[in-house]
Amino acid sequence: MISSHRPVALALVATLLVSTSGCNDTRADAPTTHMSPSQAQQALIDSLNHSMIGPVSNVAFAHNKVSFVGKGKSHNEPAKTDLYFIAKNDCQEDDEMGFWGFYVWGYTVTSEYPKAHTTKFRWTVEEKASVTRFCDAMRSLEEAACAPDAKETVDFDAFQAGAKAWQAMNPKPEMSDDARTFRVMAEDAFKRKEYTTALDNFGFALDRFPMWPEGQYNAALLAAEAEDYELAAKHMRRYLVLSPDATDSAAAKDKLLLWQHKASEDAKNAWALCQATLPPPAEEAAPEPIAPARSTMKGSGYR
Numbered sequence: 001m002i003s004s005h006r007p008v009a010l011a012l013v014a015t016l017l018v019s020t021s022g023c024n025d026t027r028a029d030a031p032t033t034h035m036s037p038s039q040a041q042q043a044l045i046d047s048l049n050h051s052m053i054g055p056v057s058n059v060a061f062a063h064n065k066v067s068f069v070g071k072g073k074s075h076n077e078p079a080k081t082d083l084y085f086i087a088k089n090d091c092q093e094d095d096e097m098g099f100w101g102f103y104v105w106g107y108t109v110t111s112e113y114p115k116a117h118t119t120k121f122r123w124t125v126e127e128k129a130s131v132t133r134f135c136d137a138m139r140s141l142e143e144a145a146c147a148p149d150a151k152e153t154v155d156f157d158a159f160q161a162g163a164k165a166w167q168a169m170n171p172k173p174e175m176s177d178d179a180r181t182f183r184v185m186a187e188d189a190f191k192r193k194e195y196t197t198a199l200d201n202f203g204f205a206l207d208r209f210p211m212w213p214e215g216q217y218n219a220a221l222l223a224a225e226a227e228d229y230e231l232a233a234k235h236m237r238r239y240l241v242l243s244p245d246a247t248d249s250a251a252a253k254d255k256l257l258l259w260q261h262k263a264s265e266d267a268k269n270a271w272a273l274c275q276a277t278l279p280p281p282a283e284e285a286a287p288e289p290i291a292p293a294r295s296t297m298k299g300s301g302y303r
Contacts, residue, residue, distance in 0.1 A: 033136045040140035041066070047134035052122040053081075058196060062228040066141075085141040102131045152234060159210060163241045166211040179209035186218075190297065195222055206235075213242040214298035217252070221297065224255070229262040 035043060041061055045068075049055045053070035058080075060067045065084045071077075103120040123131050166172060175183065186201035202219040206212060220235035236256040240249060 032132070035137060035140040037141065037144045040137040040144070043133045043137040044141065047123075047130040047137065050123065050127045050130040051134075052124070060196065060226055060228070062226070062230070067226075085138055085145045101125045102128060156234075156237065159238055160241055163211060163238075167242075172211075175205075175209045175212065179205045179212075182208065183212075183215065186215075187299070190218075195225070198222060199226065210238065211242060213239055213246075216242065217298045220255070220259075224259055229259040233259040233263050 044066060045056065045059055048068065048070065051070075056068040056070045057078075058067070058069045065082050067080065067082050069078045069080055071079070101122060101124040103122045121134075123134075182201045182205035186198050186205060189195070189197035189201060199219060199222040202215055202222065206215050206219060210216075216235045216239040220232045220239060223229075223235060224232035233256055236252055236259065240252055240256065243249065246252070
């Protein structure tokens with residue numbers, strides 16, 4: 001599965017289950033160009049920016065989907081989209097709407113059309129390369145989403161060993177200037193209600209200084225609000241290792257158990273989508289995430 005620090009997407013309603021395949025007349029079960037998850041994420045953003053719904057904003061990657069805001073059907077008003085990494089249908093040439101280009105079929109539920117239906121992602125003829133990158137990125141991300149996640153087990157074992165050594169230190173090492181810069185940027189972004197940037201920068205700070213209990217806790221809250229429960233559980237698990245005797249440890253453990261359950265359900269759904277002939281339509285649009293109140297965040301930078 002993909003393991004990365006994903007931003008929070010806060011936008012309007014719509015749910016999109018997109019089916020794509022290799023960008024040719026016959027379906028290919030593998031991408032023509034293999035990409036790492038990070039390369040595929042960037043390729044997907046780039047190709048969406050060049051599509052007729054682009055440019056996109058508020059991009060947030062979870063283990064089996066990407067959420068973003070693009071142009072909606074109603075007067076090009078912004079609409080939230082959840083795009084799942086499943087690859088079923090071919091990219092096809094398009095000569096409708098007075099132009100010649102390419103399209104990919106998708107399955108959608110929006111505020112304008114509450115019933116599940118098919119729609120098209122469109123690119124102009126000049127953007128054929130973007131269509132190819134879109135399809136290859138989707139297939140690469142699908143492969144990553146459907147793969148077992150063994151990396152977190154190894155990473156967490158290493159983290160526990162490092163945390164044990166860190167807890168025995170007196171005095172404890174201070175955060176490096178590099179990590180501190182990202183911490184300050186995360187706190188500033190949170191104050192400005194830029195939760196996408198806040199979660200990103202918490203992740204960057206923790207990459208450089210993982211023995212930061214408040215950072216692990218705050219990243220967990222933001223990830224949960226983005227409905228990325230796998231990432232939320234990852235951070236909360238580390239917070240509990242670093243702060244086992246904290247006054248809120250019982251409440252934190254309850255959050256962890258809930259998020260682990262939700263992450264497990266997400267994984268089951270992702271696997272079902274990977275195996276399905278067609279994606280099951282969503283029953284209703286997901287509610288817009290609510291930003292965590294400042295009083296729930298840890299540290300002096302949120303007051």
